[in-house]
Amino acid sequence: MSLISQEEFQKIANFKGENCVSIFIPTDRAGKEVLDQKDKTYLKSSWDEVKKRLEKEGISEDKIEAIGKPIEELINDPEFWRHQSDGLAVFAAEGFFEKFTIPVNFEAYTYISKEFYVRPLAPVLKNEGRFYLLAIQQDKVDLYEATKHSIGPVYIEDLTPERLEDRVGYDYEEKHSKHKTQHNLSGQSTTHGYDAANRDEKNEILRFFRAVDKGLHEVLKDENVPLVVACQDYLFPIYKEANSYKNLYEQVIPGNPSDTNMLGLHDKALKVMEPQLEKEKRNKLATFSELPPEKTSTEIHDIIPAAFEGKIDTLFLENRAEVWGTYDEENRKVETKEEQSDDATSLMNLAAAKVVETGGSVFLIESAFMPEKASKLNAIYRYS
Structure with a gap:
């Protein structure tokens, strides 16, 4: 499931209007919060806040209603709220509306300007941490292709058997049931191992x-990314014995894959693979400190023009920080302001949008881990 494409991102980033409303809220995948409609209430309160700000700015009731109509419809759509991930991003203006359900735990944030606020989405666009996820049981096999921020099914029905009986014969189930009954009568558990009696x-x-491994070879033969397996613990050693793929991830996603859906498996995979998925960020942070001064920058007056010129390979933005101001592209002039106004926009948002547009990477970093903590923006250049 592609959660947001480069084209969708650019469509939002390039949209200009008088009153562009961006709303970000954290959401819940399941549980009491979903039953209590907590997420729906969160969006409603965020929209109420935006309406008050628009009214205070003198925006007419008709224009506010036009902007808010699709948001109100979303608030009142019970089916939508049953299928959430970790975060919801909403973009609304007169004649424009988009929403994205994304496995990113956004902090609640609202933004009104002449452009949309895309900075929280910028890290999602980088295809970092790509991996395959194999959910395997004796009666079901599913393969997914995933990144840190997306997951989608891979068609393998013609390549692998769907269940054990399809491979070893239809007498398996009868033999297995009989064998299991015998063990239950003897009081011996076979959950975590195999003795001589159940070697067959x-x-x-x-x-x-x-x-299954032979079929997966057709998909994975030219790949060099991790394959993480979701299965019951006792099955994983057997799968490791059967596996021929060189990048099998050593840690299993435990439990029965049928106990959750695709997004639930993705969430579990991210927890298991966190050290691997953070590797690119760690490498980029280390690279910043090793490069000569002419290959990096911490000056916003240099970084904004460089972003527009496609010069930036990697941009680090301090999370929860903001820099307001204006940029005159023709004269390459950056002017910072104390706060947001009709003229002053988010320069960090502007930089993030341009770096993504030109194929660079954007990372949101907590202040304590910024390479140069005195600056809210740090950049690695592609060229000096």
């Missing part, structure tokens, strides 16, 4: 997993 069962599962 393990061998049949191994044959099945080898058939």
